Amino acid sequence: MLRVKSPQDLGAGLLFIFIGCVGLYFGKDLTYGSARAMGPGFFPIWLSWIINFMGAVCLVRSVTLEGDPIATIPIRPILWVSVGVLLFGYLIEHVRLELALLTLAVVATQSRRQTDLTQKIVAGFAILFGIAIIATRVQTFAFLKPFGDAVFGVSQWICLALFAIYALLTWGERDARQTVILSVCMSIAAVTIFVVLLGQAMPTYTADYIAPVFSKIGSIFSSIRGR
Amino acid sequence: MDFNVFSNLMTGFVAAGTFQNIGFAMLGCMVGTLIGVLPGIGPIPTLAMLLPITFGLDPLSSLIMMAGIYYGAQYGGSTTSILVNMPGESSSVVTCIDGHQMARRGRAGSALAIAALGSFFAGCVGTIFIAGFGPPLASFAQKFNSPDYFSLMVLGLVTAVILAQGSVLKAVTVIIIGLLFGLVGTDVNSGATRYTFGISSLWDGIDFLPMVIGMFGLVEIIRNLEQESIERNPISTKLRDLWPNRQELKEASPSVLRGTALGSLLGILPGGGAVLAAFAAYTVEKKVVRNPSFAFGKGAIQGVAGPEAANNAAAQTSFIPLLTLGLPSNPIMAIMMGAMMIQGIQPGSAVMTSNPDLFWGLVASMWIGNLMLVIINLPLIGMWVKLLQVPYRLLYPAIIMFCCIGVYSSNSEPSQLLIMVFFAAFGYILMRFGCEPAPMVLGFILGPLMEENLRRSMVLSRGDPMIFMQRPISATLLALTACVVLLIVLPSFRKTREVAFQE
Numbered sequence: 001m002l003r004v005k006s007p008q009d010l011g012a013g014l015l016f017i018f019i020g021c022v023g024l025y026f027g028k029d030l031t032y033g034s035a036r037a038m039g040p041g042f043f044p045i046w047l048s049w050i051i052n053f054m055g056a057v058c059l060v061r062s063v064t065l066e067g068d069p070i071a072t073i074p075i076r077p078i079l080w081v082s083v084g085v086l087l088f089g090y091l092i093e094h095v096r097l098e099l100a101l102l103t104l105a106v107v108a109t110q111s112r113r114q115t116d117l118t119q120k121i122v123a124g125f126a127i128l129f130g131i132a133i134i135a136t137r138v139q140t141f142a143f144l145k146p147f148g149d150a151v152f153g154v155s156q157w158i159c160l161a162l163f164a165i166y167a168l169l170t171w172g173e174r175d176a177r178q179t180v181i182l183s184v185c186m187s188i189a190a191v192t193i194f195v196v197l198l199g200q201a202m203p204t205y206t207a208d209y210i211a212p213v214f215s216k217i218g219s220i221f222s223s224i225r226g227r
Numbered sequence: 228m229d230f231n232v233f234s235n236l237m238t239g240f241v242a243a244g245t246f247q248n249i250g251f252a253m254l255g256c257m258v259g260t261l262i263g264v265l266p267g268i269g270p271i272p273t274l275a276m277l278l279p280i281t282f283g284l285d286p287l288s289s290l291i292m293m294a295g296i297y298y299g300a301q302y303g304g305s306t307t308s309i310l311v312n313m314p315g316e317s318s319s320v321v322t323c324i325d326g327h328q329m330a331r332r333g334r335a336g337s338a339l340a341i342a343a344l345g346s347f348f349a350g351c352v353g354t355i356f357i358a359g360f361g362p363p364l365a366s367f368a369q370k371f372n373s374p375d376y377f378s379l380m381v382l383g384l385v386t387a388v389i390l391a392q393g394s395v396l397k398a399v400t401v402i403i404i405g406l407l408f409g410l411v412g413t414d415v416n417s418g419a420t421r422y423t424f425g426i427s428s429l430w431d432g433i434d435f436l437p438m439v440i441g442m443f444g445l446v447e448i449i450r451n452l453e454q455e456s457i458e459r460n461p462i463s464t465k466l467r468d469l470w471p472n473r474q475e476l477k478e479a480s481p482s483v484l485r486g487t488a489l490g491s492l493l494g495i496l497p498g499g500g501a502v503l504a505a506f507a508a509y510t511v512e513k514k515v516v517r518n519p520s521f522a523f524g525k526g527a528i529q530g531v532a533g534p535e536a537a538n539n540a541a542a543q544t545s546f547i548p549l550l551t552l553g554l555p556s557n558p559i560m561a562i563m564m565g566a567m568m569i570q571g572i573q574p575g576s577a578v579m580t581s582n583p584d585l586f587w588g589l590v591a592s593m594w595i596g597n598l599m600l601v602i603i604n605l606p607l608i609g610m611w612v613k614l615l616q617v618p619y620r621l622l623y624p625a626i627i628m629f630c631c632i633g634v635y636s637s638n639s640e641p642s643q644l645l646i647m648v649f650f651a652a653f654g655y656i657l658m659r660f661g662c663e664p665a666p667m668v669l670g671f672i673l674g675p676l677m678e679e680n681l682r683r684s685m686v687l688s689r690g691d692p693m694i695f696m697q698r699p700i701s702a703t704l705l706a707l708t709a710c711v712v713l714l715i716v717l718p719s720f721r722k723t724r725e726v727a728f729q730e
């Protein structure tokens with residue numbers, strides 16, 4: 001009777017075989033060629049077979065050698081960090097850098113224990129934007145596109161509201177208050193470093209609204225001097 | 228090719244000594260230390276996360292800044308391990324053992340100073356080593372042909388396995404998976420798109436930046452988050468106690484010399500690098516030093532000086548295989564290679580001849596970087612200690628923000644962030660199954676090169692794989708590879724390796 005003695009090896013073996021099979025399946029349409037004239041499929045197919053072989057060895061080891069158990073995988077940090085990062089990527093085109101960063105901070109802080117209420121609000125927000133992103137990006141859900149467009153149309157207000165609600169709800173706790181303050185400082189610093197100092201092109205409110213004001217002041221000054 | 232060490236170094240110092248470049252070296256050291264000091268974040272994640280800020284610069288400045296970040300990160304790592312007993316990465320694990328005990332005894336400042344001064348000395352020697360060994364090796368490398376390169380890469384990838392913690396089998400597989408990931412995108416020869424799954428942003432291949440940031444930066448954050456609250460009570464130190472006393476200096480200097488020698492040699496080996504050197508140096512110190520004033524493990528200064536010097540010397544000389552052969556010997560060098568390729572430089576023997584300013588500038592900047600560390604960081608220790616007291620719950624949103632901006636700024640596409648999340652998840656799962664994800668970068672970087680060299684060799688030999696045995700260089704390299712494989716498989720070596728990692 002087979003008994004899994006090393007769960008880590010079992011997991012690794014299955015993962016390797018999965019990758020190897022994906023490699024073989026999606027590589028089957030590539031020209032294999034011959035050793036003399038290697039086609040685009042030659043190297044990948046060989047690699048995939050080796051990976052499969054290694055995976056099989058891992059599986060054999062998992063029932064023969066004692067090994068460590070797989071530690072439980074905590075869902076919360078992975079989930080909220082990923083959601084935050086993805087929201088940042090899709091939101092930045094609509095709400096620009098500063099607000100996208102604040103949103104990211106609020107979502108990312110959920111990976112630690114928070115009060116139920118903020119957690120629900122943030123989750124609701126994430127789901128709303130998740131639907132909007134799918135509606136505007138995936139062809140199959142094109143019928144939802146007006147909804148997505150509408151959400152993105154007012155997305156900056158939604159983000160601002162989220163941040164304001166978060167700040168208000170958590171102002172009582174020292175930790176969360178510090179996070180709020182820090183994230184505001186951080187987004188100011190980010191704009192300064194990346195956009196002003198390093199000159200990287202990114203959509204920011206600072207560049208779009210504040211810079212023109214400065215240049216206007218500058219032109220007023222120069223016109224005064226010109227007179 | 229010019230073999231005169233000093234005229235070469237002069238070229239370098241002229242190129243790297245401009246006001247602007249010194250400024251970037253300084254900035255690199257500062258931010259490198261800043262991130263490297265944070266507990267749980269070692270040199271690899273630091274380097275990965277800070278890569279984007281070097282992109283806007285011209286190639287030399289950007290490499291100089293990268294080198295600064297690297298040294299800064301390493302130094303920051305040892306600061307953390309001495310003060311908090313929390314090594315950021317495996318190369319500082321050794322420093323932890325005696326360094327933290329010294330700190331407990333109230334000699335934290337002295338341990339830090341010895342670490343910095345020892346590293347500086349090792350850095351100087353390492354720089355001369357590169358200047359001396361680089362040109363001969365590069366001119367030798369020009370004799371290399373495709374089969375030789377292929378065998379060299381096989382050797383490099385196999386020896387890299389020794390460094391990976393845990394099972395050898397898994398490390399090898401992870402590297403091969405890396406090779407496969409490296410092939411994603413349009414095939415240069417046939418124009419066929421491979422493994423793109425119809426996603427247009429994969430046509431140019433998987434981008435390097437989101438991959439490393441996801442796999443090292445985000446994974447590190449998630450891993451730290453799961454330990455809900457980490458107890459961190461850094462031992463405070465004052466500038467006043469910073470200087471080691473005469474007794475300590477006397478005890479430490481021979482160790483520094485030994486560490487430097489050992490580190491410089493181990494760094495050159497493909498697969499060598501800071502980690503191996505630090506472990507080896509600690510073992511040597513333990514054997515050589517007869518009667519330390521404090522026993523090893525109880526705060527022996529030799530146990531700090533030797534490994535710190537060794538890891539810095541090795542960090543320095545591990546640039547040699549990268550710059551002369553185009554072979555990254557460890558994951559950190561793979562990231563450096565990725566950064567060079569983003570700047571449009573293909574590392575290898577050609578860099579030295581076609582771009583001497585760049586090569587020697589980089590070598591000189593390593594020395595400048597080391598100097599900066601001593602000048603800037605020693606007085607700033609108080610500040611880094613303060614930073615250690617900032618709780619992690621405040622730091623991690625900032626770090627995530629930084630990762631995101633970095634990835635987004637490299638190529639304003641949301642899909643990059645998707646790739647980052649994918650690799651974060653992948654790296655995390657690998658880790659949970661007992662596989663170290665770091666060697667994957669090596670495979671990822673070398674994948675396309677390896678395929679190209681294999682293809683060319685096969686064309687040369689008309690499909691006969693015996694070509695790898697017939698060419699002398701290639702045959703030697705493969706024989707070496709076989710030796711390494713035997714070593715890994717042999718039970719006695721295996722045991723020592725396991726013991727080394729457990730210590």
